[in-house]
Amino acid sequence: MKFNAQENPKESNLPLAGLKVLAIEQAVAAPFATSRLADAGAQVIKIERPAGDFARGYDTVAAGQSSYFVWLNRGKDTFTVDLTTPEGKDDLTNLLSEADVLVQNLKPGSLARLGFDFEMLKRDYPKLIVCSISGYGEEGPMAHRKAYDLLIQAESGLCSITGGPDQAARVGTSVVDIATGAAAHAAILEALIGRGITGKGAQISVSMFDVMADWLTVPLLHFEGGKPPKRVGMAHPSISPYGVFDTKDGQQILISIQSDREWVKLCAEFIGDASLGKDSRFATNVDRVGIREQTDGIVAARFATLSKDEAEVLLDNADVAFASVNDMGGLSNHPHLRRITVDSPNGPVSYPAPAAIFVGEQRNYGSVPALKKPER
Numbered sequence: 001m002k003f004n005a006q007e008n009p010k011e012s013n014l015p016l017a018g019l020k021v022l023a024i025e026q027a028v029a030a031p032f033a034t035s036r037l038a039d040a041g042a043q044v045i046k047i048e049r050p051a052g053d054f055a056r057g058y059d060t061v062a063a064g065q066s067s068y069f070v071w072l073n074r075g076k077d078t079f080t081v082d083l084t085t086p087e088g089k090d091d092l093t094n095l096l097s098e099a100d101v102l103v104q105n106l107k108p109g110s111l112a113r114l115g116f117d118f119e120m121l122k123r124d125y126p127k128l129i130v131c132s133i134s135g136y137g138e139e140g141p142m143a144h145r146k147a148y149d150l151l152i153q154a155e156s157g158l159c160s161i162t163g164g165p166d167q168a169a170r171v172g173t174s175v176v177d178i179a180t181g182a183a184a185h186a187a188i189l190e191a192l193i194g195r196g197i198t199g200k201g202a203q204i205s206v207s208m209f210d211v212m213a214d215w216l217t218v219p220l221l222h223f224e225g226g227k228p229p230k231r232v233g234m235a236h237p238s239i240s241p242y243g244v245f246d247t248k249d250g251q252q253i254l255i256s257i258q259s260d261r262e263w264v265k266l267c268a269e270f271i272g273d274a275s276l277g278k279d280s281r282f283a284t285n286v287d288r289v290g291i292r293e294q295t296d297g298i299v300a301a302r303f304a305t306l307s308k309d310e311a312e313v314l315l316d317n318a319d320v321a322f323a324s325v326n327d328m329g330g331l332s333n334h335p336h337l338r339r340i341t342v343d344s345p346n347g348p349v350s351y352p353a354p355a356a357i358f359v360g361e362q363r364n365y366g367s368v369p370a371l372k373k374p375e376r
Contacts, residue, residue, distance in 0.1 A: 014041025014363075019192075021045070022099040023076070024083070024092075026053040028149065028174050029208065030105040030133045031072035032181025033188065037101070038075035038366060039354060045095060046078040052371045053078075063346040065368070070349050074342045075366025080373050083114050092116065096125055101188060105133040108143050118203055128201045129191045131184050137207040147208055149174040156212040161219050164233040180211045234325075240288040241266075241299045244325055251308035252325040255299070255315065260284055262320065269318035271302045343367035 010017050019042040023034045026048070038044040046053075055068045062070040082088040092114075096102065102121070104111060111117060111132075121130055132138065135147020150170055153159050158176075163169025184206045191202040213220075219229040222237075229237050234254065236242035241263075242256045257263050263285075264277035276298065282288050288295040303311055308324075315322045324330065331337060338353040342365050349368070 010041050010043055010366075012041075017041035019043065019101065020099050021101040021103065022095050023047065024102070024104040024106060024111075026105065027055050028068060028072060028177035029180040030103050030184065031055070032178055033131070033133070033184040034076065034103050035072045035074060036181075036185045036354070037188070039363065042101075044076040046073065046076045046369070047081050047083070047092070047095075048078055048371065050080050050082050052080065056371070062349045062351075063344060065344060065346055065349075070342070070344055070368050071351060074368050076369055078369040078371065080371060089115060096121070096128065099125075099128060101129045101131065101192075103131045103133070103184070103188070107146070108132075108134050108138050122201070122203065126201055127195060127199065129188060129195065129204070130201070131188050131191075131204040131206065133180060133184055133206050133208075135207060136209050138205050142209075149176045149208075152176045152208045152212055156209060156216060157219075158212055158216060161216075161229050161231060161237075163231050165231055168231065176208050176212050179215060180206060180208045183211050235292075235296075238289065239285060240292045240295045243296060245296075245300050245303040247303055247306055247308045247311050249307045253303065253308065253311055253315070254323045254325055256321040257285075258321070263288070265318050266299075266320055270314045270320060271298065340365050345370040 012018075016037060019037070021034055021037050021042045021044045023030065023044055023046045025031050025034060025046060031046075031053075034044050034046070053069065053073075055072075056066050058066045058068045061067050081091050083092060096116075111121075118130065121128060134143070135145055135152065136142040147155075153162075153170055153176055156176075159168040159170060162171055184204070187204045187206060191204060195201060219237075222229050232243075234244045236256070239256070239258065244252050244254045246252055255266075257266055260283065263282065264274075267277035268274040276282060280287075281291065282295060306314070312322065326334070339350050340353045341348050341350045344367060
């Protein structure tokens with residue numbers, strides 16, 4: 001059995017060059033974490049079921065390929081292995097003997113049923129860092145459940161605070177998966193630092209539910225403090241004015257007033273009525289939220305007298321934070337959008353660059369792998 005990993009040769013000057021990562025993964029959360037490890041120079045060997053990662057079939061918009069797969073699997077080497085067969089288990093054993101990190105998002109208990117339980121991994125590979133990603137963790141009353149992004153958005157209560165007053169809504173991207181992948185990535189790097197100090201591996205469990213519950217701490221504390229959050233569309237539940245306003249030419253601008261000092265400046269330099277900044281009814285953010293309809297009405301009335309260009313000039317001069325309410329067309333042509341281009345089996349694909357910039361470094365990103373079998 002040979003896993004010829006020549007498709008994505010790694011640059012020796014990258015921080016994780018020489019690190020070997022075994023990824024038994026599919027969908028979004030785990031591939032997000034391992035794609036970042038691959039970007040940093042790790043050799044990531046992705047094990048796919050014989051039919052392939054089902055994310056390969058999500059859509060065909062990226063040069064005839066899945067946007068999810070193209071985004072999250074650049075720089076990896078991938079092979080199909082049937083882990084339920086003796087040959088597949090031998091393959092996994094051989095790969096584990098050389099791996100520094102194992103990332104897996106199989107259903108809880110699946111590795112143990114294959115003969116690779118956590119105690120065995122800890123005993124036989126004491127320096128191995130194992131990161132398991134699941135919907136609800138390895139234990140607990142819901143650990144057995146399948147879980148996907150929108151299911152956790154609903155179960156965690158995220159949907160209840162998303163959308164307008166009349167109906168809960170899904171966050172418009174796979175926020176649970178992405179957040180979970182980012183949490184796993186950070187935990188793996190933490191474990192690698194720890195191994196550098198102690199020489200010992202680690203076993204990490206990251207659940208999608210736990211990640212989202214952590215992210216929902218503020219609305220949860222509001223609920224437990226007797227002030228359950230309400231859905232307010234594109235307004236902010238705790239700050240006013242912080243929302244979308246229409247200009248006279250039919251454009252939308254979102255502004256954010258974060259302090260009482262900024263409110264005073266907005267009144268004087270944008271609204272054109274300095275006395276409002278001294279009006280006791282609007283003196284503090286708590287006051288303004290308490291009469292949000294009146295506060296926002298004053299701001300909306302001023303926006304209605306201005307074109308988008310005129311409003312932006314005044315907001316800029318007043319040093320008020322604001323944004324255009326863009327769609328994907330606006331992002332596609334945005335002057336601040338940084339892009340990378342990666343090779344794929346169907347040709348090059350361009351999409352947004354990873355957020356972290358390492359000053360003085362020019363990073364290259366590996367190609368998207370085709371599905372293939374190991375050589376025997």
